[in-house]
Amino acid sequence: MKPSLIAIAITLALTTAAQAATIPGPTIPGPTTHAHELAALPNGNWLALDKTALRLLAADGTERAHLTVRAKHLDTRPLGNNTLAVIVDANAEQAVPILVDTAAGTLTAQAPFPAPAFGIETACLYRDAQQLDHLFLVAKDGQAEQWVINGEQRLPVRKLALPPHSKHCRADDTSHQLLISEEGAGLWAYNADAEGGPHREAVLLKKPYGTLEKGAGALFILPGGVAVLDAKGKQLHLLRHEAGKWSTVSATDTAIKGAEQLAVTTTADGKLQLAIGGEEAAGWQVRTPAWTATAPKADGKAIIMPRAQTEPVARTGDAADDPAIWRNASDPQGARILGTNKKQGLLVYNLQGKQLQLLEVGRLNNVDVRQDVKIGNRQLDVAVATQRDDNSVMVFTIDAQGTVATAGAFNTGLKNIYGMCLYRPADGGVEAFINDKDGTFLQYRIVADGDKVSGKLLRRFKVETQPEGCVADDRNHRLFLGEERRGVWTVSAKGDAPAKLDMIMPAGPQLVADVEGMGIYHGAKADYLVVSSQGDNSYLVMDAKAPYKVRGSFRVGYNLAAGIDGTSETDGLEVSSANFGGPYGNGMLVIQDGYKRLPDGPQNFKMVAWDDVARALKLD
Structure with a gap:
């Protein structure tokens, strides 16, 4: 087994024999046992968000730093030799950027975004073609805002109307799409770029209009597509976006009770690895899907x-x-x-x-x-x-x-x-x-x-x-x-x-x-x-x-x-x-x-x- 898979298994801290049987590696209780969100970082490091803190973990599962916070909605983007992370402080209802320095092993909170006039149901980052970082904030009733980061400034870009009960979002920086999981309906794609008119298309809907059970749950952007769980976490769907059209690549049972989050990393030989789990799942599992799609190239304008x-x-x-x-x-x-x-x-x-x-x-x-x-x-x-x-x-x-x-x-x-x-x-x-x-x-x-x-x-x-x-x-x-x-x-x-x-x-x-x-x-x-x-x-x-x-x-x-x-x-x-x-x-x-x-x-x-x-x- 490759060291990266051992490190993932250690870091994700699987806790049941049934789960351990599906993962080629040991299960060790630790600070990530109850992590409800994860994000992969360079050199095998991970961010783990649990009920009490955001934690920076080394490849062997060792905690290197933490910020005490009750938070949700973790998303990241590379930032030079560091990483930009954003979480939502669940008490203050404010999005907080975090500078992650994996070399120094530090987490540094930056100036927060102003609290919106609504409770934040989900949030996600987007990096546009100009390489500017944006943040989407979405309310339970579909109100939404887009902001852009400019140093210590947090500048409002626009307001949006998105589906109600949207509990997950992710932005695809290459196709400039904002993907929204509507719990009772399905997965939608919007224009993430604020310049231009509004646009929405259905990616995958619940039965009888599509193949989802109950609607859409957690999602994660893949090169040239997306991975999405159904609303109950029972099935994992992989979808490809090619020539402006969406198509289903696979739909498999997760065999995980209460799966509610996804995280993605890449092995040394370029294979994608999906971590499936969350707070209610009592642990995480790693899958290596057969994925061959690639992200579209920028038009170079x-x-x-x-x-x-x-x-x-x-x-x-x-x-x-x-x-x-x-x-x-x-x-x-x-x-x-x-x-x-x-x-x-x-x-x-x-x-x-x-x-x-x-x-x-x-x-x-x-x-x-x-x-x-x-x-x-x-x-x-x-x-x-x-x-x-x-x-x-x-x-x-x-x-x-x-x-x-x-x-x-x-x-x-x-x-x-x-x-x-x-x-x-x-x-x-x-x-x-x-x-x-x-x-x-x-x-x-x-x-x-x-x-x-x-x-x-x-x-x-x-x-x-x-x-x-x-x-x-x-x-x-x-x-x-x-x-x-x-x-x-x-x-x-x-x-x-x-x-x-x-x-x-x-x-x-x-x-x-x-x-x-x-x-x-x-x-x-x-x-x-x-x-x-x-x-x-x-x-x-x-x-x-x-x-x-x-x-x-x-x-x-x-x-x-x-x-x-x-x-x-x-x-x-x-x-x-x-x-x-x-x-x-x-x-x-x-x-x-x-x-x-x-x-x-x-x-x-x-x-x-x-x-x-x-x-x-x-x-x-």
Whole structure:
């Protein structure tokens, strides 16, 4: 027998002859006889949680350290050469992080999480793709909270609604799923990543909808799957998660009365070992299941931190939509960010994200800006937006200080006006591409008769399904447009040219539908098209000239030091290569965030330094 199995048997302290017969090793009474939760640590060490203490045990079962506490819900993650553990103090109803130093043989309690407004029924850790540690706290009635650890800070991320009577949870860091055992129903998988919309799927339900007896009990994440006990601890189920689907690998009797917890470790030759037991089981048993699944590989997308964010919009739900950037010619840091609130109107922010103006002009959807353009007899800086209340196009002027004012509107005759973008042709005027949900595009020249603005229709073309985002490359007279479910097209931006559409990036693994906002960065050496890949909460960067080579993708993650969350389900974005000072000396990217976290709140816009994008993707 391998020493690791002897050590496990000693550490787990099996106490009955029937149990000893199933375990290749001795049974020795000790401090873990009544342990109700266990966690494997490096070099054969273990954490054991019993009624009176959390104990650090050596491979031979010797106690190396303990913290006197009445606690429950033990979970761990490696932390450099140490281990991060979290327990819930059952008296204070607070989650407490513990730093476990196996080399020194110490347990050090860290700053606790604030006590929630509910009793904690279960708790578990999650490490996201940015390698930040989160904690889920779940109440008996299904209330739940997600927190993130930042040194001594404990920051609220979001609130969740989970199944009632959920007594166990574990998070899979590779598939970014939160697995919840509902005692009377079964095992559910939720999205552990706070960025993005809520998602739930059934993993394994009780009879007659599945094979579980009475519901789900303790669970533990396996590479590429999960081990779960039924609610009574009678059967152990192993399930594989592959290609987005769950399948049962095996279901075996535990032969343990009162089994209520699981722990997992790996032998020196890479085999999984399952420890099954708990307080009511009067001991633990070790099993070595035949498990061949492997954890999915990370997609390798770079994660970039935002530098700033705007104040949230004044309406909840799906409100913020599309940003635009106005550059102050005399003061780089005096730029303005314009953003639409499609339940209210147009917002104007400074670079620090402070709201300076709100123009309550109705349900604006997309907005774009062009500066120093000729309309009638005047040179103007203008913003143009689509107005969904009456299917019109609204025109705004922007003065030298960045103050925005309404200038007029014109009707389009469209039934469901949606997206738009502006184009500055070679003669210095300004034109607008307007689209309808049915795929229709109208190209207008914006003209004026005195102070009255209107649109002169230049041409019309159509894609097969719903579009929204588009951007015009003024330098090269090209229009790029997104057909949400199909991909990115390009066409000449010239109003007198044939509207010959060419697909340059179909929706697929690199650009996951919906295809949404887009912008162009004009660099000194290259021009780049940035597109919102809404389906996987990422942003694709490709050359803005043929052959349209893909340069990479990135996500926007947390900036915990600044208290800013990442971005997800982005509708609109804008990018500029202008010098805006500070971190934005080589330009900036402004991104609509579909889910405001840290904590929950109405939607807003995030600001990203272009230098951070260029560095992450190794751009020229």
